[in-house]
Amino acid sequence: MLGTIIRHEWRILRSDVATWIVFGVLAVVVGYAGWHGRSIVERERSAVEEFEERQAVEVAEARLRAVQMKARLDSGLDLTTLSTQEQVEFANGPLNSVYASRVAAFGIRPPAPLEALSLGDGIDPLALSIGDSSLISDTSAGESTTNPLRLAVGHFDLTFVVLYLYPLAVIALTHNLLTTERETGILPLLLSQPVGPRSFFAGSLIVRALFLSAAQFVWSGLALLSSGLDLTSSDVRVRFVLWFIVTGSYVVFWFALSALVAARGRRAASNALVLCTCWLAGVVVLPGVIQFVVNTSHPVPLRSEYIQSLRSTRALVTTGLSEQRLIDEFFETNPRFRRGPEGAELSRRYTAAVARFDRIAREIQPLRQRTVVQQDAQERLFAVLRFTTPGALVEHLLYDVTGTGPARNRRFVAGIEDVRRGRRTFFWQRQIDLATITAEDYDLMPRYQFQEEPISNVIRRVFLPLAAIAMASGVLALLAHVRSVSLLKSADASGK
DSSP, X not given: OHHHHHHHHHHHHHHXXXXXXXXXXXXXXXXXXXXXXXXXXXXXXXXXXHHHHHHHHHHHHHHHHXXXXXXXXXXXXXXXXXXXXXXXXXXXXXXXXXXXXXXXXXXXXXOOTTGGGOOTTSOSOSEEEOSSGGGTSOTTTTXXXXXXXXXXXXXXXXXXXXXXXXXXXXXXXXXXXTTHHHHHTOHHHHHTSSOOHHHHHHHHHHHHHHHHHHHHHHHHHHHHHXXXXXXXXHHHHHHHHHHHHHHHHHHHHHHHHHHHHHTTXXXXXXXXXXXXXXXXXXXXXXXXXXHHHHHHHSOOOOHHHHHHHHHHHHHIIIIISOXXXXXXXXXXXXXXXXXOSTTOHHHHHHHHHHHHHHHHHHHHHHXXXXXXXXXXXXXXXXXXXXXXOHHHHHHHHHHHHHTOSHHHHXXXXXXXXXXXXXXXXXXXXXXXXXXXXXXXHHHHSOOOOOOOOXXXXXXXXXXXXXXXXXXXXXXXXXXXXXXXXXXXXHHHXXXX
């Protein structure tokens, strides 16, 4: 009889036009979101490759010119015989440490492994300066001019589709579970046949579960094809499998919730209203409340505060403090650096410039450190609160799996700061000593190379949230089973 129930439920499901409309619309939406993500990532990847190539050419050209100029000097070249332009090039060109410090002075963050599936808000920079000149330059650089709505909701990507539209599709396909037969009055007739309530409930669930599983495979296949992911990389393959597991778990959760709501024995319209309310609370309202609580509990310094501090410090070191005081203060706070040639005016000017950079960096360091501390506190609080709602939990999981979460950009910024410190150590003493830069220095100077997080770390992080989703789905399914069996028994008794 179970097979009969399954065939009956399948006839009901496939005869409902809304079933195929929902399936088709979501398939189109998934395809478009994947294509849109692919186009954005291809543009970013092209820009990154062009930037990297330009920096490589810049280093190669500077290194070659340094070799040529050094060879001319070693051959006994008299600089006074050169034109003014050539003399300036020898003094301030590739052999000069300040010039060398500005070569390839950007660190680049490539697109995340699965960024086509999750674009984020699109405001994190692809490149940051690893030099010190940005501390003196225009502080408004990098100020976002993105559409405010885009900043609020991000791009239309597959993460948006999964979080917001997948649950609505599940609700549309399952809100009438166990209600069609009851509303048409044939439920007592069906239960009068040699079929138990458990078999009837199992048959109803199996059909919709199989249909949703097939739909999940189709949607994931469309996402894979339209996003153009390169599955030749083992890291990408593992991440995509995790993405499929996370999205599948999310669908199962909403299916179990729909089954529990349907087991109340109310009408289909009432079930749809309750499920839509749950969707609104769990996917829209509660994640927003959690974000508000996290931001207000551990507020990070505002960008305006950072800009104001930077401007006031810049004014102080350029007009408020004497050059000699800045130099003396620099060597007191940085004893690893030694003073340059006595009486060399050029060395003094370079040392004063270095001292200004150092003073500005030290003045704004507490603000930067407070930002890092508050961001870490926010992350710890959110890691706990996200378990209160499926929307926030799955969103964070998808960011982890795709590699597009805020933690990745924080690692990028932290890596940039490490390289900045290394370049200061490398170049500042050379500037103070008026040392000539060699071709080998161009090979040895610190540069930034982004390193992706090991996939093993991602797997460890997603295990607990996935287990929580599975446990919640299991509890909902068990409650749905108990209530539906009781409901069906009551309907059978009333029919008799």
